[in-house]
Amino acid sequence: MIQEFLKLDYFLFKLINIHFSHKFLDIIFSFFHHAHKSIYIVIPILFLLLLFIYKDKLNRFSLLLLLPGIILTDQIGRGIKNLELRERPYIQMSNVRLLVDVNLNDDGSYKITKSSKKSFPSNHAANIFFIFSFLTFIFPRNKKYFFIIALLISISRIYIGVHYPLDVLIGATIGLIISYLMQKVSKRLIRQSIIR
Numbered sequence: 001m002i003q004e005f006l007k008l009d010y011f012l013f014k015l016i017n018i019h020f021s022h023k024f025l026d027i028i029f030s031f032f033h034h035a036h037k038s039i040y041i042v043i044p045i046l047f048l049l050l051l052f053i054y055k056d057k058l059n060r061f062s063l064l065l066l067l068p069g070i071i072l073t074d075q076i077g078r079g080i081k082n083l084e085l086r087e088r089p090y091i092q093m094s095n096v097r098l099l100v101d102v103n104l105n106d107d108g109s110y111k112i113t114k115s116s117k118k119s120f121p122s123n124h125a126a127n128i129f130f131i132f133s134f135l136t137f138i139f140p141r142n143k144k145y146f147f148i149i150a151l152l153i154s155i156s157r158i159y160i161g162v163h164y165p166l167d168v169l170i171g172a173t174i175g176l177i178i179s180y181l182m183q184k185v186s187k188r189l190i191r192q193s194i195i196r
Helices: 002-019 023-037 039-055 060-064 066-081 123-138 140-159 165-191
Strands: none
Touching: 002 140, 002 165, 023 140, 060 066, 060 123, 066 123, 066 165, 123 140, 123 165, 140 165
């Protein structure tokens, strides 16, 4: 049963990574990989978040729960990753379209590193699905936009060759669970009239 499930996982990986490849998608999904490292992306997002926190009195403290939620989600994912349950696709499989730079051996093969042993789960998927779900809780009218961004970022992890679909699915599930818990915290604070 597990072997059949893994075969499906490999099949879906190849479908997304190899068969759906296109130059335009290469640019888009590579951008999603590098976006969190760019100050031109991060600073405007932080500015908007601070602006919302300042202006939206009703949701101010709920928005403040975003940061601890992201930290918690990231640390849970990191803890599971440190068990080294699965190597990255480019280590395990041949003909992977890898769109990011990784360390190479002298013979051109991929070097086994700490990162290359930590494919499971996808922390990008965990974090973005936490953010999507929690922002949907605060701003339900924008649900479809948050979901599209979360989905594209998650698919990008498979497309660029660094995660399997199962890594992304479990990462997304972790993010949704943490979001559910943080929503409960937010509702409890509001119900107890701690937030006004």
